[in-house]
Amino acid sequence: MSLNLKNNPLKSQDFSKNAITFARRYAYLKEDTARCTRCGACLQGCTSYKTLNMENFSPRGRVQLLQFLLERKIDLKENEEMLLKCINSCAQCGQCSEFCAVDLRIDNFIFDLKSFFAKATFRTKYFNFYHKYPSFLFFFFTFFKNIKQAKKEETKTLLLTSKEGLKFASSSLASLSDARVSKQSVYINEVLYQGDKDMLAFILKNLKKEINSLGKVRLVTDNIIIWRFLKKFHNFKKIELLSPTDKSLLQKNNFYVINNNSFKEKEENLFPCCLKSNFFVEFTQNLLHTPANRFWRSLSLEEEKLFASSLKKYEGKTLLALCAEDKVFYDRLKRKYKVKLDIFSLAQIINGNGKTK
Amino acid sequence: MMINNFYKAKKEIADLLGPQNVFCDSISLLLNGFDGSPVKSVPQAVLNITEAEKLWPLINLLIRYRIPYTARSCGTNHDGAAVPLKGGVILNLKPLNKIEKIDTKKGIVVVQCGVLNGDLQEALFEKGFFFAGDPASSAFCSIGANASLNSGGAKTLKYGSTLANVLAADLITAQGALMHLERGFQGPDLLSFLLKSEGTLCVISRLWLKILPLPKNKITLQVDFKTLEQAMTSVEKIIASGIVPSALEALDEVSLNTCGKEASLLIEIEEDAYLDKIKKICKENGVTDFIVAEQKQAQELWARRKTACSALARLNKTIISLDPCVARSDLTLAIKQIKKILADYQIQAGIVFHAGDGNIHPNIVFDSSNLYLNTQINKATKEIYKFISSIGGSISAEHGIGIEKRSAMALMYDEKTLNLMRQIKKTLDPLNLANPDKILPLATSSSKEPYQAKQQNIIALQEKVTQAKELKITESLLSQAKEIIELDKKNWLVKVQAGCLVSELESFLNKHNMSLPIDSAFKGTVGKAFADGSFKTMADYVTELEFILPSGEIYNIGGKMLKNVAGYDLIRFLCGSCGAYALITALTIRVFAKGTKEPLKANIQGSFRPATIHTALKKIFDPSNKFNKLEDFYVFELKKQPVEKPRF
Structure with missing residues (x-):
């Protein structure tokens, strides 16, 4: 049993054809991406750029990539792997738009890219398989072989x-x-x-x-x-x-755990029983309830100042960020308002970086 | 794109760096072929360099296969210095981002070239120190690039530019030699000369930097004026009264985004005694607001200054930032003229400037899709450069030349100076592989008239040099040339002929309540102090140099501006050259108010032992071996000398 490929409506789902549909659908972004002056101010906030150290994984690079995609300069058939790598390496933390000199909403662009290509890869991989192995017997054979x-x-x-x-x-x-x-x-x-x-x-x-x-x-x-x-x-x-190597460290009194307050509320609505889990109780002796990350971005300057000043009563103590986004936010506050705090993420403590303190 | 042997060499490169660090897919190529400038190009491959030790074998491999290479770390340059014009290979140095050592006792920090300036400042701040190079883009530009462009920023006035704070470096020259150079080495200052070449003569791998303790007392002042002229005259008077602020910045009407006041100064001082003096001067010149900022307010003020460029960018689609530099006394004239030119072409621009250094940043905002405007802007920038070079300024103070200002170099230098620079590039990089086709104009010939000596005694010297078959350069040769040509009180500069005794010059300056930055007890002429290597860092204070080459031609480099990064740094190269390369006839030196600056002390450790790079350069400057011979210098015994590893 074989399919007539010429008249197959599914053929248009080939990954390389996505370039055309993408360019058509997001043509309205052309003006926005053209505004990027490539000054590089967004590089200072990007976490993926700082870990991977390459322009491909930077916000500026991704905006340029979007521009090239809209101009259809990239052959998707050959570059599928790299394209997905560039897009998916973004953590969507939104720091780039905060630093952008011309107020581009870079995180929105990347969301568009991500949602489009996530669906596209899913579709094409499935249908490619269908093209290659029309016989179901063969399909089952390869499946069990795998x-x-x-x-x-x-x-x-x-x-x-x-x-x-x-x-x-x-x-x-x-x-x-x-x-x-x-x-x-x-x-x-x-x-x-x-x-x-x-x-x-x-x-x-x-x-x-x-x-x-x-x-x-x-x-x-x-x-x-x-x-x-x-x-x-x-x-x-x-x-x-991953459990911390030195649990006694966490139980000391001078250790505070940062917990996203409104995250918790939302979570409570979604999953009422989650707070009863045992692991959480170990940490709850010293909890520092804070607003959620989405809320931070909408803070005005004065509110931010107030928040920083309220942090000063924790000076000299050590904070542990459960969520890594918290760490990034608190680090920024620490730098900006010179609050003397020691902040660690879980991963840092696991590796013993926090031991000296 | 040039056809070359990259695909033959690809396997060897992958063996050396690891295949995961070689990128040839078209996305990586498209995304690494640009920087902050409007120019774009496509390389053949992107190489991630994860270990500094692999740079040397890699570059030798590239030379063996004749593949052009361009070093790139963050790519935030304004003028296309990191764009691979001839294709070839991009060396991505960003992964080299380790701060290797912070030694607070000796005041030295060792960093790899890809470390961000902001990251370094942050690491030092915790220990109570700072690094003097501080451009406005410090949060996202790398230290290696700062050194290779000598971009200084706001603090240049007091602490010197970035190069003045580099103590040593590991670098790989374009000939493929791995060199460790230190500032203390005798002989010509190769360190600064090679570093500041925008990657056309060498690739930097590691830097040793001088760090300073944070000032205990820091006062930030915001001073507003009704007109720009009032602001400028008060700047001139502040500088003329001998005050050296650690930063003196200015913003104009457009960048302030306010009406009613045309200009605002941002002054940072570290001594309390200056405060009253500055207040007095400003009051005489019609100040409207004089605010001594508190700590928080000061942070906000500096944040506003550093983001001024990006705030301007929001006014329209794209922004171009220029960076000419003029003498401080010409600031008012230059700004007026630049504003007039911009108004003639109907271009919107905000002017931000480091008023203390005379460095102007006209930030032109425009719609890049408008072709007519593009041509208008090209014409306007050309006219600005023409005007700047006509009053003896520099076309670039900290951004570098790159591709964008390449043609404007022909306005600033005369043809023979350009040819000298071309020859330097040709001999140190004969295959034109290291960052090819940058800095020097390719086709345009200079329209500037060749420089000629004005004084009679110099003309006589010139004749003497041309006629002689062999000439030993000593102090006695310049015994006729010992005039003090000019004392510029406004700019705190003195121009002297090289035969003038240091003690004589010092006593002359003392009458005007000024003093030299070098030790006045030094026995000898100014020329000797500069050329024989007694004061290795004297070049930081020399802004202009006049010298005669063995062919009898006379050259003049630099001017009255404090910052100049256009072309190769010949002033620094000739400092400590021991008369082997040129006969120095006149210098312009920065002077300071008496008692404010600790003078440099003389220390000679002996003469230098030339390496192959010295002999190569000797062939350009002195092909007939007329001046002091390099062979003579082998006699002395020395402590430390540059070590060159053999080529591959």
Whole structure:
């Protein structure tokens, strides 16, 4: 049984053809991207640029990429891998738009890129498979062959981090040999906050796919929220939380844990039982409740000042950020208003960077 | 794009760097072929350099296969210095971002070239120190690029430019030699000369920088004026009264985005005693607001200054930032003329400037899709450069030349000086591989009249040099030329002929309540102090130099401006050259109010032992071996000398 490829309506789903549909759909972005002066001010905030150290993974690079895509200068068939790498490496933290000299909303551009190509890859991979192996028998044969191969292979570790946890991912990866970062997990935090259930389902589907493709996997996370979410509500029973090497450090009185206050509220609405988990109780002795990350960006200068001044009563004490985005925000406050705080992320403590303090 | 052997060499490069660090896909190529300028190009490959030690074998490999290469770290240059014009290979130096050592006792920090200036400042701030090079883009530009363009920023007036704060460097020359150069080495100042070449003579891998303790007392003043002239006259008077503020910035009407006041000064001082003096001067010149800022307010003021450029960018689609530099006394004239030119062409621009250095930044805002405006702006910038070079200023103070200002070099230098620079590039990089086709104009010949000596005694010297077959350069040769040509009280500069004794010059200056930046107890002439290497860092205070080459031709480089990064830094190269390359006839030196500056002390460790790079340069300056011979210098025993590793 074979398909007539000439008249096949599915043929238009070829990945390289996406360039045309993309250029047509987002043609209105042309004027905006042309405003980029390539001054490089956005580089100072970008976490992916600072870890990967290449223009491909910088906000300025991504805006240029968008421009080239709109001009159809890039052949997608050859460059699919690199394109997805460029787009997916972005943690969507929004720092670039904050620093942008001409007030471009770079994070919005990247959201467009991401949502378009996430769907496109899913579609094309499925349909490419359909083109290649029209016979269902052959399909099942290859499917089981893959499973057999996967069983033979050794176990691999997959690290699930949050958005800006990517910044510290390289340091936490150092303690794990042969580990890789899951791309899908990066959005979980954000989508959980937004409460978009469709998107969550989409991500979970992709995450399961990613895990299946690796064969034997050891799942590891350094983010308490991801850990809680996956373990409690989605039957990822084997997921491990990287535990700090020195637990006594955390129980000391001068250690404060930063917790996203409104995140918690939202979470309570979504999943009423999550706060009862045991792990959380260990940390709750010293909790510092703070507003959520989305709220920070809308803070006015005066409000920010007030917030910084209220932090001064914690001077001399050590804070632990559960969510890596918190760390980035507090670091900025620390620098701007000269508050003497020591802030660590979980990943840093795991590697013993926080030991000296 | 040039056809070359990249694909033959690709396997060897991948073996050396690891295949994961070689990028040939079209996305990487498109995204690494630009910088902050409007110019774009496409390289053949992007190489990620993750270890500094691999740079040397890599560059030798590139030379062996004749592949052009361009170093690039953050790509925030305004003039296209990081654009790969001839294709070839991009060396991505951003992964070299380690601060290797901070030694607060000796005041030295060792950094790799890709470290961000802002990151370094932050790391030093925790220890109570700072680094003097501080451009407005410090949060996103790398230290290596700052050194290779000598971009100084606001603090140049007091602490000197970036190059004055570089103590040593590891670099790979365009001939493929790995060199460790220190400022203390005898002989010509190769360190500064090679560093400040925008990557056309060398690639930097590691830098040793001087760091200073944070000033205990810092006062920031905001001073508003009704007219720009009032502001400028008070700047002139502040400088003329001998005050050296650590920063003296100015913003104009457009960049302030206010009506009613035309100009505002931002002054930072570290001594309390200056405060009353400045207040008095400003009051005499019609100040409207005089605010001594508190700590928080001061931070806001500086943030406003540093983001002025980006605030302007919001007015229209694109922005071009120029950076001419003139003598401080010409500031008012220059700004008026620039404003007039811009108004003639109906171009919107905000002017921000480092008033203390005489460095002007006209930021032109325009719609880049409008072709007519593009041509208008090209005409206007050309006219601005023409005017700047006609009053003896420099076309670039900190951004560098790159591609954008290449043709304007022909306005600033005469043909023979340009040819000298061309020859330097040709001999140190015969294959034209290191950042090719930058800095020097390719086709345009200079319209400037060749420089000629004005004094009779210099003309006589010139004749003597042309006629002689061999000439030993000593102090006695210049015994006739010891005039003090000019004392510029407004700009705090003195122009003297090289035969003048240091003690004589000092006593002359003392009458005017001024003093030299070098030790007045030095026995000898000014020319000797400059050329024999007694004061290795004297070149930081010399703004203009006149010298005769063995062919009898006379050259004049620099002017009355404090910042100048146009072309190769010949002033620094000739400092400590021991008469082997040129006969120095006149210098313009910065002077200071008596008792405010600690003079440099003389220390001679012996003469220098020339390396191959010295002999190569000797062939350009002195092909007939007429002046002091390099062979003579081998006699002395020395402590430290540059070490050149053999070529591959």
